[in-house]
Amino acid sequence: MTKRALISVSNKTGIEEFAKGLVELNFEIISTGGTLKLLQDAGVPAIAVDEVTGFPEILDGRVKTLHPKVHGGLLAKRSEASHVEQLKANEIDPIDMVVVNLYPFKETLAKTDVTHEEIIENIDIGGPTMLRASAKNFADVTVVVDPTDYNQVLADLEANKLDEKKRMELAAKVFRHTANYDAMIARYFMGVTEEEFPEAYTVTYEKVQSLRYGENPHQQAAFYKDPQEKGMSLATAKQLHGKELSYNNIQDANAALEMVTEYDTPTVVAVKHMNPCGIGSGESISTAFKRAYDADPISIFGGIIACNREVDKETAAQISELFIEIVLAPGFTQEALDILTVKKNIRLLELTMDKDNKDYYKFVTVKGGVLIQHSDDGEVTEEQLTCSTKRQPTEEELVDLLFAWKAVKHVKSNAIVLAKGNQTIGIGAGQMNRIGAAKIAINQAGEQAKGSVLASDAFFPMPDTVEAAAKAGVTAIIQPGGSKQDQASIDACNEAGIAMVHTGMRHFKH
Template sequence: MKKRALVSVSNKDGLIPFVNGLVEQGIEILSTGGTKRSLEEAGIPVKNVSDVTAFPEILDGRVKTLHPSIHGGLLARRDKEEHMEQIKELAITPIDYVIVNLYPFAETVAKPDASFEDAIENIDIGGPSMLRSAAKNHADVTVIVDPDDYKTVLASLDQSDEQQRSLRKKLAAKVFRHTAAYDALIASYLTEAVDERHPESLTVTYTHKQALRYGENPHQKAAFYEKSTGSASSIAKAKQLHGKELSYNNINDANAALEVIKEFTEPAAVAIKHMNPCGVGTGETIATAFNRAYEADSKSIFGGIVALNREVDKETAQKMSEIFLEVILAPQFSPEAKEMLMKKKNIRLLEVAVHKGETEDKLTSIHGGLLLQEEDSLGLDDAELSVVTKREPTEEEWTALSLGWKVVKHVKSNAIVLANGEMTVGVGAGQMNRVGSAAIAIEQAGERAKGAVLASDAFFPYGDTVETAAKAGVTAIIQPGGSVRDDESIQKADEYGIAMVFTGLRHFKH
């Protein structure tokens, strides 16, 4: 019996050579709509699906292939005599190849001007149905959803039955991944449209972007996946201009750097080490900002990740080229900066949009489960600020407090940041008690602690952190407040003449 292939694709890449290859093997081609026209224009003989179903396309093409003559041909098991006799009685011919890809739903909803009606019309129904039917019956049917598989399928036509069965099984698995991802995108879109925050089941999908050499450590396998509808201001959307392939740790650190730099509108530079900011600087120029980020902790920045929110110019690149950095990310690099930095063989240069985009839920895997929470998108403008001490902050202290509060949000808890109006001068991260983090930040700051301000991601359980800061020369503090011992901290601040501000916002980062 002559074999049949059903072809219906929105992505025409590589289609004509592939279908020509099938025709050369004596395979009959069925098609419909735009795909049929494309094949006919290429001189390929095509039979209309309507001739097989004896039923026209209806409802503006919404119903074309949803018919027993199609799905009977896909689902009939060749090894079951009763199946073959039944389709013979009904004049249904088996279909041996299905080449289908789906309406571009993700591309449609990604358009800024896409309407809800546009999205709904780009939900494919017949395509997934054919793919699932063919994939279920992969023992007999070869199903292709990805143009990248065309050459492999053509090459398999001369292979053994066992090799072809193995390929059909792999292609079927790919189809079910594809349709699951497609449905997950639609489910996510409609769930957001009805503002369902925590549905009874969570469907998420990501596309493989990059194979990684290993994970956090060489013995851990890893890969990088990209969210199809993610923000443009994302490491997943970054363009790598130069350098070695990004590692698992590079990606994590670069993401942390990008999240910090988004907090600033003035020229700013952020240095990250092990997902914590080790230095943050601002200035009238990006070169000044980077110099201050470097001076904030010239030891820890070695081998670090740096993010900037302005074009990297020649002056900034010159300073950067003098130290060892793993990754530099920025909105742009000037030609002179690129030429200078590209002389360093291994440094990774990433161009990425740096702006506050739409917030998205944060997903954290645990063994056997998943935690979901809203992104911590609140800043100082969202806080209910109250000065709780006798002395109010000066204008200069307010500037420094704002900088410190922006940074401490991105430091691992317990977190303490010391800053002036231009840069961080000390960072204490991840300690088991708050005064321990304060001691680390103060030690790092040294003499620069005198006249600096202190930002804390959560309240002080005792007055000891205030006293430690005061003895180091800190003049103002910003913290959430809310401890049962707040009065103790306030009294200590008044005792040392420190201005203290409560925000009412906590920024734990675990």
């Protein structure tokens, strides 16, 4: 018995071979436009859809398949007698398979200088309609949206194993596919209409890889990417060497990337558990690495290294002396690769570090919902600082204060960072009170705290942190200000001869 397949694809990969396979399995092929021409040129017997509908394509191809003789053939229940009778009464033949993929909306968005009109014309209407109709009627219709499924579908047809369960799986893929497609369109229109947080927020991600496990071995996990991501991200990174990334690797590497791109000068960040354990800047990337290492030579073990300059031979030689999980950078010299790839498991990631693409939305799931916010891209310049103390910071202290402020932004709250000479020397992270974080940072810095500066991610509710800093030899402090008790901390600074500047901006990181 002859069956009918309607084929209309934008991505024509493998379609000739698939269509020929269907013909060999006694399928009649219906097609449209460019797909029809391709099949006929390849010697595949195929008829135009307008021969089925008795109605021509109109409106520059906007209307081709939106016709009862197509959708009646797709949606009719073969087991429903009234449906079968209606098909006969209206001279509609059933369609048993639909092979459709959609206009390249994502690819159109990615084009340089693409116009709004071109984007609109690449919103597919007939394709999603046929896909959804076929998927709804999976009990009777096989629907194929993914070219990677062609071979398996042919094999199942030949073996008479394309049962309802497999058709349901293909239908489920269709609904994921059309949901993904519509989400990208909705996101585009959100940008055009400047609706930042609409009444319904639809997002879509595409799978990059399955992960061995999540944060812990008993948790399953996978990595998905934003299908419209073009800029700086782990999703666009090129892995040059090493074993697959884990869930925790990706989390830490993303944190390291966000930190290192705060700095314009050659900088290296070492990260453990999404907190920096050492940050160093210098005139060269090798000097920056030495400072990051010296900041905490213990915690860097098993950590993530991010460099905002190409990794050279000298830097690679230093890294090779340590156990490091990942090195990510905008590039590696061949000499650096020769050194680092000797280590079998170290992951080397190459990616752009274009700061123009920093801003993005952050999603945090809570039970039954999700929180959405802009990423924290708040920055301050020297001109935006206000000094609240009698003593003004020196130029050298100002450089270190801004260096420390960029670092503390990426430390879990409550957060305190001590820095000196383009290097972090003490980091207190994730404490339940601010003085606790300060004590950890000061203790880590030890004697180096003398002459250093201190950054706090939020204001001081009382003067105890200033008093501890003064005792340790800190000479300047940067903090948001804004506490009702600001004056107590200002008085403590004045008494100790410490310069203190306010940013007017806090950097809580939960």
